[in-house]
Amino acid sequence: MNSFELQEDPKVQKTQDTEILCDNEEKQDYVTQLEASLTEEGVRKELEILKQESLKLTGFSFRTHTLFKKGGRHMTLILGIFASIGGFIFGMDQGVISGALLFMPKDLSLTSGEESMVTGFMPLGAVLGATIAYPLNEWLGRKISIIIACLFYSVGGILQADAHNFGMILSGRIILGVGLGLECTACPVYISESCTKRWRGGLVSLYQFMICFGLFCAYIVAAIFVNIPGNWRYMLGSTLVFSSILLIAMCTMPETPRWLMRKGREAQSYKVWSIVRGFDTAEERNEFYIMRKTVEKELSDSKDRWVIMDLVRVHRCRHAAIFGAIIAILEQFSGINSINYYMSTLMHEVGFTRVHAVYSSMIGSGTLLLFTIPAIYLMDRMGRRALWLSLLPGVVVGCFIIGFSFRASNIHIEEGIYIWGIITYYMFWGSGMGPYTWVIGSEIFPTYIRSEGMALVTWWTYIGNFLTTYLFTRMKTAMTGPGIFIGFYGGFVVVAWFYGLLMMPETKDKTLEEIDSLFSMSMFALAKHNWNNVKKTTDDLFHFRLKEVWKVE
Incomplete structure (x- = not known):
């Protein structure tokens, strides 16, 4: 067992604190009793009944299953890859604004305050998107929520590309942000609820990898159009291509089996599970059976109350909500989006020409892309907590190097140290902090409140994103370059390391139902x-x- 991993006591210690409520203890005992009472004959009998019911379904199909009739690994990977295109669009939007900011303010006659609003109000729109994601995720499902997000992406992209004044570009950024908040809430949950526990961390980390890939491609797109008249319009409008791809892809994808089960559509849930996961192994059959029974109990227990209040009222949900929100805030206050959004601007400030700043930005984004790959492999093999504690010190070192670059006496030395700092920062941030908001947020909440919980995590993510991007230029002026990167961002990364040391449980190789016991602890x-x-x-x-x-x- 990994030394960083939480060693669970089989007898979770009871406290006199009323925070651990009876329904959590009963639920935990219920799952334990289910696991203990499982019999192959009983599970097969229930599955056979659902199988017969699924054969009677009419009008329920999706084209993808004709290519992957056997289901299992191939279908799960295809599902995860298509859903992760949302992360690619996220990264594209972060990267193209960095290049566009070198040219757009002059063409639209933007003041410095308006420029900050254009940059910072997209994450503010994402806060609104995360807010409406809760009812959409719950009522319409994860799949439809992603499709609606694509429509927001398309409208926002068109407004940005055709903007002729501050009002149009700001509206486009806010609408794009709404789609971003909605998609970031739905996509990780969609992946998490559809895949096996052995791949959950890796496939959700793939979402973060696609964000980094989108960021890298955004700088390539910016470099392609940098010398073309109206370059920033092409940069900002390029995301329309990928939002269209995601829209078409999601129309062929199924809804998640856990959401279908929660809505009482058990035969459809069985059908999707048989295609995406399959029932070939006892482990898959038992997990589906336990999932079904657990969802039934959750529905029964939450029938007569407003479940969103459980994030405050019930210890198990409150513990997950606090943990997810703190992880999201600490990740944002590590400075990642300030660097992403202002990459080309910062390059220009340390001495690069505008064109060279666009080209040089690909060095940093390429490093981030390359060093996010280990997270896909190690997240489910080494563990979430081990990666967090091992790699965050390197993020601090990167912050120090970036900060000290602003004190270099020679402009060429300053450029070299800055690039060195960016590469170091991205090397360790890519697997050290990058995937955690999405991995943790998608798995730590119970099924019945996962929509609300993920919306909350996304909400705090973009609150932090807004604050660090909208206020960046003012903070940099007030604190100076070394102050903001070493003192502020570096300080928050140190706090994040100590928080993970004491408060981060290990969730690798656990089903979504087994994670309940970790967050039921005080x-x-x-x-x-x-x-x-x-x-x-x-x-x-x-x-x-x-x-x-x-x-x-």
Whole structure:
């Protein structure tokens, strides 16, 4: 077992604190009882009934299943790849605005305040998108929510490309942001609810990889159009191509089996699971059975109350909500989006010409893309907590190097140190912090409140995004370059490391239903378990038992 991993006590310690409510204890016992009482004959009997019901379905089909009739791994990968196109669009929008800011303010006669609004109000629109994502995700489903997000993307992209004044470009950015908040809430949950526990972290990390790939491609697009009249219009309008691809792809994809089960459409849930996951192994059959029974109990328990209040009222949900929100805020205040949005501008400030700034930005985005790949492989093999604690110190080092570059006495030295700092920062951030908001947010909430929980995480993500991008130029002026990168962003990364050390549970290789037991623990009990693991890890390090500290399974 990885030394960073939370070692669960089979008997979760009960406290006198009323935070751990009876319904959580009963639910945890219920899942345990289900697992203990499983019989192959009983599971097969229930599945056979659902199979017969699914054969009677009419008008329920999606074209993709004709290509992957056997389901399983291939279908799951295709589903994850298509859903991750949403992340690609996210990255494109981050990157193209960086290049467009070098030319658009002059063409539209924008003031510095209006320029900040054009940059910062997209994440503010994403806050609105995350807010409406809750009812859309819950009422219409994950699939339809992603399709609606694509429509917002298209409208926003058209307005940006055809903008003739500040009002049009600002409206386009806000509408684009609404689509972004809606898509970022729906896509990770869509992937998480559809794939096996062994691939969940990797496939949701693929979403972050596609964000980085989109960012890299955005700088390529910016470089292609940089010398063409009206270049920024082509840059901002390029995302229309990919939102159209995602829209068409999602029309061929199924809804998630867990959402269908929650809506009482059990035969359809069985049908989707048989295509996406299959029932070839006992593990798949048992997971579907437990999922079905757990969802039924959740529906029964939450029937007569407003479930969104459980994020405040119920300890298990409140614990997940606090943890997800803090992770989202800490990730944003590491400075990632300030660097992404203002990459070309910062390059220009340290001495590059506008054209060279666009080309040089590909170095940083390419590094981020390359070093996000390990997260796809290691997230489910090494663990979430191990990667977080191992790589965040490197992010701090990157912040220090970027900050010190502004104090270089020679402009060529300043350019070299800045590029070095950006590469270092992206190397460790790519797998160290990058995927966590989406991986954690998509898996830590119970099925019945996952829409609300993921919306909350996305909401805090874009609140942090808005604050760090809209206020960046003012903060940089007030704090200076070294102050904002070393003191502010570097300081928040240090706080994030200590928070993960004490409060981050390990969720790798656990079903979404098994994660309930981790967040049913009190925060004090979780911190105590993690501290005991810290002492063991420290002992392993001092005795050079490195395979026990970083164990890849």
